[in-house]
Amino acid sequence: MSTTIQNIQATYAFVERNANLVKRYWAWELVWMVYSIANSLSVSFIGLGMEALSGEQANVDGRFLVLYLVIGTLVWRYLTTVFYWITEVISIERWEGTIEYTLMAPVRRVVHMAGQTVFAVVYSLFFTGVILVVTVFVFDLDMSQANLWGGLVMLIAGSFSFIGISIMVSVLPLLFPERGAQMTHIVIAVLLLVSGVYYPIEVLPKALQVFGVVSPATYVLDGVRLTLLEGTPTNQLWPQIWPVLVMGTVLIPLGLWVFNLAERYAKRTGKLARNG
C-alpha cells in the first residue's frame, strides 16, 4: 500500500474516532453547547446594557455594540474550540488510557496532528455556526450587509496560526501528566487579554498592545469585524490575512518540532506511561 493512502487512512482514523467520541458523549456536547450559547448571549447583552446605562444623551449605539461583542464571542469560541481539540490530543488519550497504543502505531506525528486538526476545524465551524444562528435569532441582527463568505475565509486563514500555537501548547500534557492540561488555560487567558476580543486593543496599556500585535487572534477579529460590521469585500482583507498566514507558516512547523522534542524527552524519561 502506498504511503499516501496509508497516511490518508491514518488521518481519517483520528477524524472518525473523534466523531464517534462526540456521538457517544452527546449529552456532554449538548450541555457544552447550551453553556456556550448562554455565555455568548450574556456577553452580547452587555451592548444593550451599555446603551441603557448611558442614557439617551450619551448616544451609544447598542445594536452596533451587540454585533461587536457577538463577533468577539463567536470568533473567540471558534478559535478556543480549535485550540482545545488540538491541545487535548494527549489529554484525551491519557484520560482514556490509550496513549501508548496510539503513540506506538506507525503514524507520523504530522499525520496524527493533521487528523486531529481537520476534525477540530470542522467541529468548531459547526459549533460556532449553531451559536451564530441562535444569536442572530435572539438579537434579531441584520446581517444583510455582512460579507459572511469573507468572515469564513478570515476564520479559516486564522486557524493555521492557532493550530501552530495549539500543537506547541499540547506538549504541556505530555511533559506534565498531572497538571499539563490545566496549564494550557494560561495561553488562552493571555490571548484573550491582549487580542481585543471584547474591546479594541488601543484601550490596553502600551506594553500589552505589543502582545496584541503578535497575537494572531487580533488579526482574525479585525478581519471578521470588517466583513461582518462593514461588509468589506474579501479581496480587501489581505492586510489581516497575510500576518496570520505568515504566523501559521512559522508556527506549525515550529509546533511539530517542539512536539517531537517533547515526545523524545517523554520517551527517554518514561512520561508516556498511562498513569503519569
Next chain:
Amino acid sequence: MTTYAIIVNQVIKRFGREKDNHWIKGVFRKWTSANGKNGNKPVEEENTGPVLALDTVSFQVKEGEIFGVLGPNGSGKSTLIRLMSTLLLPDEGQILVMGLDPVHRQIEVQQLINRVSVEASFFKKLSPMENLIYGARLYGMGGKEIRQRVVQILTRLGLEKRNIFNPMEEMSRGMQQKVAIARALLSRPKILLLDEPTTGLDPVSKREVQAVVMELKEQDGTTILLTTHDMNEAEVLCDRVAILHKGKLIALDTPEALKDLVPRMNGHKPSLEDVFIHLTGDKLKEEQKEDIESAQAMVRAITNADKLVEKESQPALEQ
C-alpha cells in the same frame, strides 16, 4: 541458520534524575539533617538517585518462537516491552527488531509489532467495532473488509456478536482483554508483545487466550514475547524462558533445562515455580521479613496505646 526476530544487546534503562550535587542543595540538606528536619536521616542515606530498571540485559528471540519473560513486580518486564514498542528509549545498549533499531527506524519497527498489555486500554464509550476500526486505520487498513475481519476475529475469540456494537465500558474485564488481543491481531504483526495478557482472567478465558497464542505461533509463525506471572502458562506456552530480577537477567533456557538448575525435592522434579522462587527467593524473603517486622511494630504500638488508655482512665474510675 537461526534468524533472530529480536536482539537485545547490553540494554540499560534508568528512571529518575541523577542525584543533584549542587553545593547549595548540599548545604541545605546538611542543615535540615542537623536540625532533625529530615527525620534525622543521615545525608548519605537519602535515596535520590535514579532507579535502574534494566541492568545490562542481553538475549535473542528466535523467529517464530514463544519467548517468556518471568520476573517479580518491578523486575523490568514492562520496561523491556516498552523499549521494543518504541515507547521508551534505552540509555545504553541496543535493541534490534527484525534487524531494525526502534530508536532510529521507529515507523518501520512499529509496522512489524503490536502489543497487548495487562490493562485493556480502550476508548471506553466506544464499541469494540469502533475501537478496532480506529486501530486498523492507524495501521493503514481501510475498506469494507475491516468490518468483516473485526467480526471474524472477535467471534473467533469467543465474543458474542451483540457485544461488538456495545460500549466497551459495559463489558467484563475478560471480554475487554479479548478485544485487546483482537486489536493486536488485526494488524497481522510479525512480532506480538504480550505483557501479562491473561492476568485477572477467569480460567476459561485464560485458556481461550492461550489457545489463540498457540494458534498464532503454529499457523502464522508469529514471534511472541510473553511476560507473565503464571508459571504454568509459561511452561505450557513458551519455548524458552528468561527470568528477570531487579533489572538483571538471571536465567535463560527452555523450561525443562531451567528445572535442572534446582535440586529435586522429595524425589520430585521441581516445577517452574520452584525454579522462579529459588532464583528470585532472596527478594521474596526480604519482603516477607519486612512484612513481619512491620506487623510486629503495629502490634507493639496497639498494645502500648491500649496500656495508655487503661492508665488514663484509671483515675477517672477511682474518682
